[in-house]
Amino acid sequence: xxxxxxxxxxxxxxxxxxxxxxxxxxxxxxxxxxxxxxxxxxxxxxxxxxxxxxxxxxxxxxxxxxxxxxxxxxxxxxxxxxxxxxxxxxxxxxxxxxxxxxxxxxxxxxxxxxxxxxxxxxxxxxxxxxxxxxxxxxxxxxxxxxxxxxxxxxxxxxxxxxxxxxxxxxxxxxxxxxxxxxxxxxxxxxxxxxxxxxxxxxxxxxxxxxxxxxxxxxxxxxxxxxxxxxxxxxxxxxxxxxxxx
Numbered sequence: 001x002x003x004x005x006x007x008x009x010x011x012x013x014x015x016x017x018x019x020x021x022x023x024x025x026x027x028x029x030x031x032x033x034x035x036x037x038x039x040x041x042x043x044x045x046x047x048x049x050x051x052x053x054x055x056x057x058x059x060x061x062x063x064x065x066x067x068x069x070x071x072x073x074x075x076x077x078x079x080x081x082x083x084x085x086x087x088x089x090x091x092x093x094x095x096x097x098x099x100x101x102x103x104x105x106x107x108x109x110x111x112x113x114x115x116x117x118x119x120x121x122x123x124x125x126x127x128x129x130x131x132x133x134x135x136x137x138x139x140x141x142x143x144x145x146x147x148x149x150x151x152x153x154x155x156x157x158x159x160x161x162x163x164x165x166x167x168x169x170x171x172x173x174x175x176x177x178x179x180x181x182x183x184x185x186x187x188x189x190x191x192x193x194x195x196x197x198x199x200x201x202x203x204x205x206x207x208x209x210x211x212x213x214x215x216x217x218x219x220x221x222x223x224x225x226x227x228x229x230x231x232x233x234x235x236x237x238x239x240x241x242x243x244x245x
Contacts, residue, residue, distance in 0.1 A: 018184060022150040030196040038068070064122075067123060077138075112208025163181055163182050
């Protein structure tokens with residue numbers, strides 16, 4: 001679902017991508033909020049909070065919020081650079097961002113018990129999650145051609161509303177493509193909400209160790225894609241043993 005780009009990408013790939021990474025983002029959003037009292041998958045709320053802190057001349061908090069917004073942007077920027085640098089070997093362009101996200105979530109899961117609710121600790125933990133979600137959002141957007149976005153629902157609900165309105169206006173022959181887009185939006189919403197519910201429940205039960213769940217989802221997603229690539233490579237080698245590379 002991650003390795004297919006451009007014309008090789010199908011609707012099914014986007015549905016799988018929306019399902020698994022939407023689930024991950026929803027989980028991180030809910031568990032991150034319960035853990036650090038910060039929304040960690042988007043910057044919309046932080047923009048309002050930043051403006052409020054500036055208006056109240058609370059420069060210390062404003063600086064922290066500005067850093068969080070910057071880290072989400074930095075994650076997106078860093079992911080874009082990685083994909084650009086890898087270039088020709090685009091099948092593996094998603095591996096490094098996903099691995100970085102896994103490492104960040106793993107660190108939070110294993111060291112979260114040290115969180116002392118200080119502003120510095122909140123800045124570090126919440127900021128790391130925002131960076132990870134910036135990575136994921138950028139990667140999903142690049143891989144899917146901006147068709148899928150998994151870390152927030154504002155744009156998804158907007159697109160869904162527009163497309164539902166178009167249902168009554170489009171001609172019958174246009175409706176299958178429109179129905180496919182609506183289905184994709186619903187998949188993103190359902191899995192994001194499911195992840196959020198799971199994140200809220202499991203964090204209250206297992207505390208910071210609950211972050212191991214999205215780690216497992218990402219690891220399985222990555223291994224599944226890489227394993228399929230390697231199987232195809234060996235298959236070609238067996239059937240074309242004298243082919244030059």
